[in-house]
Amino acid sequence: MRVESADVLVLGVGTMGSMACWRLARRGVAVVGLEQFEPGHDRGSGHGESRMLRTAYWEGSGYVPLIRSAIELWRQLEEETGTELLTMTGGLMIGPPEQDPVAGALRAAREHGLPHELLGPEAMARRHPQHRLQEGEIGLWEPGAGVLRPETAIRAAAAQAEELGARLRCQLRVTSVEVGDGVVVRAGDLAFAAPRLVVAAGAWLGRLLPELKLPLRVERQVMTWFRAQQPDDFSPQRFPVFIHRRDGVDAYGLPTLDGVSVKVAIHHQGRSADPDQLDREASEADLVLPSRVVSDWLRGLDPRPVRASVCMYTNTPDEDFVVGAAPGLPGVVVLGGFSGHGFKFAPVIGEVAADLALEGRTRHPIAGFSPSRFA
Numbered sequence: 001m002r003v004e005s006a007d008v009l010v011l012g013v014g015t016m017g018s019m020a021c022w023r024l025a026r027r028g029v030a031v032v033g034l035e036q037f038e039p040g041h042d043r044g045s046g047h048g049e050s051r052m053l054r055t056a057y058w059e060g061s062g063y064v065p066l067i068r069s070a071i072e073l074w075r076q077l078e079e080e081t082g083t084e085l086l087t088m089t090g091g092l093m094i095g096p097p098e099q100d101p102v103a104g105a106l107r108a109a110r111e112h113g114l115p116h117e118l119l120g121p122e123a124m125a126r127r128h129p130q131h132r133l134q135e136g137e138i139g140l141w142e143p144g145a146g147v148l149r150p151e152t153a154i155r156a157a158a159a160q161a162e163e164l165g166a167r168l169r170c171q172l173r174v175t176s177v178e179v180g181d182g183v184v185v186r187a188g189d190l191a192f193a194a195p196r197l198v199v200a201a202g203a204w205l206g207r208l209l210p211e212l213k214l215p216l217r218v219e220r221q222v223m224t225w226f227r228a229q230q231p232d233d234f235s236p237q238r239f240p241v242f243i244h245r246r247d248g249v250d251a252y253g254l255p256t257l258d259g260v261s262v263k264v265a266i267h268h269q270g271r272s273a274d275p276d277q278l279d280r281e282a283s284e285a286d287l288v289l290p291s292r293v294v295s296d297w298l299r300g301l302d303p304r305p306v307r308a309s310v311c312m313y314t315n316t317p318d319e320d321f322v323v324g325a326a327p328g329l330p331g332v333v334v335l336g337g338f339s340g341h342g343f344k345f346a347p348v349i350g351e352v353a354a355d356l357a358l359e360g361r362t363r364h365p366i367a368g369f370s371p372s373r374f375a
């Protein structure tokens with residue numbers, strides 16, 4: 001059997017793995033990235049044209065320093081590759097003021113001194129007439145939000161990693177991970193050996209490292225796009241990214257990137273899924289709730305979807321990430337459980353992976369992401 005050696009192996013060259021390859025290759029170490037499809041594919045969690053970045057983070061103000069570091073690295077990746085990845089649009093959290101996402105975003109903004117404005121019904125109607133508010137709802141606006149382009153970003157990071165010397169092995173499905181004196185990873189009749197391994201396998205993580213017993217739930221998610229009656233009203237300059245919670249439903253939306261359609265979808269509420277048996281066709285039933293949100297919560301969009309795409313969340317019980325040394329598996333760093341909100345952090349998670357793999361520690365605040373917290 002042929003064995004290829006490296007300083008660090010990265011299993012999965014998707015969202016987090018592509019960034020880990022880039023950050024590791026930048027440090028001059030020999031990196032081999034292993035991917036069952038190809039960077040920027042549409043069968044994992046990193047596709048669908050757009051991802052939201054927000055700084056006033058309602059999920060927890062502890063994430064704010066990580067987001068700030070991520071923004072710096074997004075700009076660095078743009079500069080190194082000459083590719084536009086992040087467009088700032090501002091963001092709106094909408095709902096009752098005492099509930100998340102508004103309450104949590106306000107807390108994060110105040111704790112970290114982030115620019116923001118609370119907009120009552122009149123200000124919302126004047127400045128953001130695309131939204132229909134119910135009585136008791138307000139908006140929290142922040143300038144520190146925008147849109148990322150996921151497929152382009154993953155391809156850019158993977159290409160830049162290769163430019164810096166990383167070797168990417170694609171269309172290669174890893175079937176086993178053996179940890180002893182170093183790590184050996186097998187894919188068919190090929191083997192790869194290194195003292196360190198970063199596992200960034202997304203929805204397949206639980207299957208690859210069952211010994212960690214991580215309580216991960218893979219959730220099918222449907223993204224939907226709706227035609228704008230006046231596309232200019234939904235341009236990145238005029239339509240901030242938003243999350244709107246009403247009656248227990250979290251809807252989110254992003255401005256038009258194709259000049260025709262606007263992505264509006266529902267966060268969570270999907271069914272559990274097996275990543276190898278995922279139903280990739282959106283059904284009529286999948287479209288009912290997003291269409292209702294578009295007709296009742298927004299103005300200026302045709303409520304019949306023009307496109308849909310299926311993706312996966314990999315959820316932890318607390319919806320915080322799993323990032324750190326894998327307990328009981330020396331040399332292995334695990335990046336997973338991004339629970340539907342990980343994309344914006346990808347480059348800083350890549351940097352953390354490089355820190356942990358090469359130095360065993362990081363200056364970034366990841367204490368809450370320990371893989372052993374569920375034990």
Ligand SMILES: Cc1cc2nc3c(=O)[nH]c(=O)nc-3n(C[C@H](O)[C@H](O)[C@H](O)COP(=O)(O)OP(=O)(O)OC[C@H]3O[C@@H](n4cnc5c(N)ncnc54)[C@H](O)[C@@H]3O)c2cc1C
Nearest residue numbers: 012014015016036044045052174202204311338342343344
């Ligand atoms: C619909 C949707 C909307 C989202 N919106 C946002 C948002 O607005 N903002 C935000 O910040 N986040 C958002 N997210 C979350 C974010 O996209 C994910 O958290 C992130 O993409 C997860 O990255 P990952 O690297 O864990 O998984 P992936 O990007 O799927 O990467 C895992 C990779 O590992 C590879 N792999 C797995 N097993 C093997 C194997 N055995 N051998 C070889 N390769 C393997 C896979 O092929 C894949 O390429 C959203 C997610 C979805 C699904």
